[in-house]
Amino acid sequence: MSKVKIAVDCMGGDNAPAEIVKGCIETLKTGEDKLVLVGKSGIIDNELSKYSYDKERIEVVDAAEVIENEEIPTVAIRRKKNSSMVVGLNLVKEGRADAFISAGNTGALLTGATVIVGRIKGVERPCLATLIPAEKGPALLMDVGANTDCKASYIVQFAKMGSVYFENVMGVENPKVGIVNIGVEEEKGNLMTREAYKLLKETDLNFIGNAEARDLMTHVADVLVCDGFTGNIILKFGEGFAMTIFRMVKKSLMSSLISKLGAMLCIGSLKGLAKTMDYAEVGGAPFLGLTSLVVKAHGASDARAVVGAVEQCHSFIEKDIVNKIKEKL
């Protein structure tokens, strides 16, 4: 496979541009991909000057504007033609990059990607998919926020795209697909999940039925499909829950001298656990259903998350996921 060229939005996210550029530099240590850094070139060059790196593998494309988090997606995409996001998406559209990663305004990225890059035929709504940590290995949760209100037919398309992704990227043949639901029985759930259940039964997917919310963390299915409101609630609630519990455990362990001593002895084991449950280890969220790859990195992405997202893009492109999704739909 030829080398891959990945465009990265250096202006998006809480830690831009420093951590984003740092992450780009770190990816050069492994692999052979080329990176296109998109954003205000003065700022990017300044960040780059802090490092010594292979200049053949980094290209900077100037974009004078930035779409901020509080901007209205449709308006921002239409008006800011010179934003790092719009410029990056156009690089992908024009084939000057194989993929685009941004930690910026999610709504704007989704709107821009759909309008500029375009949908695969047969996909009514592209969706965000993300690997969530689970006890027996990560599962793919989708949609996690692109479509807050979904028809059952979208869910079926999500399931098909997710199966292709999981089979190829995670190497699991005929992955299990489940609908995120409040009970296992076919008649459980809301109007949409009940309709989706009927439709999914008729597909050639490895549909296992409903996946109860209670069992998501134990990896009851490889691909977990739901509307983007539910998926985002699960993702955010899980993140908040984990942070709260870890904070409370820490406070509790620091509450006495004896437990402090105990904590010192446990810390090695617990760090391994924290790594298993770490969302940043898992990478960004690919936006599935587009004719090229666009990845949403977490708004709080640090250099390590950028490295994860770049690796994910590499794997996605190497496995030719876009064409495989086209075949499936």
Place this chain on the structure above:
Amino acid sequence: MSKVKIAVDCMGGDNAPAEIVKGCIETLKTGEDKLVLVGKSGIIDNELSKYSYDKERIEVVDAAEVIENEEIPTVAIRRKKNSSMVVGLNLVKEGRADAFISAGNTGALLTGATVIVGRIKGVERPCLATLIPAEKGPALLMDVGANTDCKASYIVQFAKMGSVYFENVMGVENPKVGIVNIGVEEEKGNLMTREAYKLLKETDLNFIGNAEARDLMTHVADVLVCDGFTGNIILKFGEGFAMTIFRMVKKSLMSSLISKLGAMLCIGSLKGLAKTMDYAEVGGAPFLGLTSLVVKAHGASDARAVVGAVEQCHSFIEKDIVNKIKEKL
């Protein structure tokens, strides 16, 4: 206030009848409430014979049938007139008991309660409310499963009922109300949450806007309103998440001799934490919007959960919540 009479379904739930009856006996140690144990009298009497207790305070009402978990709610309620659930609900309807607690089939209890006990005027749909553990004290989450598809007007009614409940039972004046959502801004969420936001702004409630799923565990609002699908997903996912993390922590701590030793030193502090996060400590879920009190106890309820649910009923009745909800709506 006069003594309260609470009917308990002794046949519903995973641990019925033994743990349910045991819990009923334990409640006699505190308070002065009378209990009506509903179910197959032979079985209940047999359980009761294991204890010595004040016979004046326990009454057994025979019910020959049991509604099983897998039965279709509407059919079960219509056909099994002599089930512990239908008999118990009729006791409340006829004023022979002040409240009814069941750990049985949730759908059947909700259907039965609505049909037999009846709704408060102005309440389109009664809803299940439950206290969820949070870092700064429990918050009330509602609906947690009675109505999987909700109109925005239901959400407003949930918010009013929840405010009355939280103010009176938890003693928080003018409690903060938030919509469970995927972002804080008014335009975030799905069609239903956006409409509910507009309607809630117009009420006299202490509406704080959207409560992000990420912040639910830190107690960002006292009353958290959502549709029953979302609420149930949060509740079940939270339970599953907590169980998975505790299991993984345990496994991790047992993985080496040193961390085992450390764990022994920490265990006291961590047990306190586990208690804070324990759902059973918090009690059952009242079904709000009915003309009398019906409480859904967790299907896995043990004696301790029954004690919690009985205490909750006592407090609910003492504070005259039903009439206060009537006034509010």
